Amino acid sequence: MSALIMIQGTSASAGKTFLSAALCRLLAEEGYKVAPFCVQSGREMVPLPGGGEIGWSQYMQAEAAGSTAVSEMNPLLLKTISDTAYEVVFCGKNMGEMTLKEYRSFLSTAFNEICAALTVLRQNYDVVVVEGVNTPVELHQPELDLANMRLAAEINAPVLLVTDIDRGGMFAYVVGTQALLQQHQQQLIKGVVVNRFRGFKDKLQGGLTMLEELIKKPIIGVLPYLNNISLQPPLVMSAENQKNRQQAYVLLSQALRENLDIKFILELIQQKK
């Protein structure tokens, strides 16, 4: 069975997809055979060569890892119909339209199959980089728990929490996220990655030290605001934009090496092997 690492966030758009893609690339450079995984995708879908579809994020992360995208990387595809209704595709099967209520009861039966998809990946790769959905503490959306801490606890994955400093309130988001988790869930969080920092690092350092003391977890690094790197889905898939993405993956991995404690992350993965 492969090693695991999971990325969860303190808000939506904190940088989970971005950090997961960067880790996929970096671990591939380290010689691992890497697969991305995320329980669900609600964004743009990409058709797979063997039929079926995959969410853009995992497609792109597989590309970053130099691996071929397969449907197991994304067992649950949600096409939003409204705020409270989805069209659901589960492990390649179209389940039709569901209200949120129907979706919640469907999810309660789907966990084993989701884990089975992950197991297929774990048997075929050295490391699986698992991305969470939104945050692990959306109290009014309990259906998201399955894609975050329920899964992390089931597979005992070390979790890195990524947080967006650019919009302000970062310390509160981190402290509050940890405080809303149960103790066994808190223990799965191994460290925090601060994302989208711009400004003067010397002004931040004192705050980071205070934060480490408050949450009793290390800050693994501070990633700068990389607005020159875009991993948004292209309007049309072409060789040209794929080439551009390959350059972006190189820059991403480089940014991790320059700003994160990579040794710490590699040790997390090796412990898990």
Next chain:
Amino acid sequence: MKNAEKKAAAIMVQGTASNVGKSAIATALCRIFSRAGYRVAPFKSWNMALNSYSMPDGGEIGRAQGEQAEAAGIEPTVDMNPLLLKPGAPGQTQLFVRGHFYGNVGYTHHSQEAYLSFCLKVIRESFAKLRQEYEIIVLEGAGSPAEINLKEQDIANMKVAELASAPVLLVSDLSRGGAWAAALGTVMLLSETERRRVAGFVMNKFRGDDTFLPSALKVLEKQTSLPVLGVVPYLQEVNLAEEDGVFDNSDSLYGKQEAATTEQKGPERFDALADAVENALDMPALYKLLELPMGGRL
């Protein structure tokens, strides 16, 4: 002698982050209280913004305060945003004091005692002036009050609540995730004195399914011993601009504000926003915080 002075009541809107909807909530409160017959003025001590609201006499204040004055049905004055910073060269900002350019400020200034006490003096004077002229002041904070690395130099949030003796509504944004964590975390990072200033939470930009909303509210209320004073729905068409979004590249910055202003003129153009917020908030609790009758002066 103090009791003989006529002094406005004050209430302050702070947020768990930038762009959580502080300005929109403050704008709505200005309109709500004004409709109830009170003389209301907005106040934001310190603003960092690229764009500003130009007044007839040439002075500049934050856009949101200009707009809030409109919502309150009054003429904006420079005292409503006495300190305005505009980004210039990297690490440099232009400081505007009461609407007019005062000088360039380097980033090291922000932590200097002389600079901070100068700023606090300006804030205190402008606020005192408004307080003599109005019945309610709706204050707006900037960013988050829980930036633990910048707490000493934060002259936009809790220090201002303190000098204004204003109860604080803490706004958290449900639309971007992490709102419960941010609300709880912010309160956890405040000092005991600051925490006592927080009157409750406003959970903003809610949409979707509300089945589990009551239980979520209960968790937050239990963990903080503070009430949630309202859940405000996501209001696409009246999503006004935040002023402190200098670095924000998101679509919500000024586009939607333009959309909100439409053709309508006058304070009535804020009525849809005010109605939605008034329906969502526990207004009796807010009037109780202000120590004013809910029926107003009409």
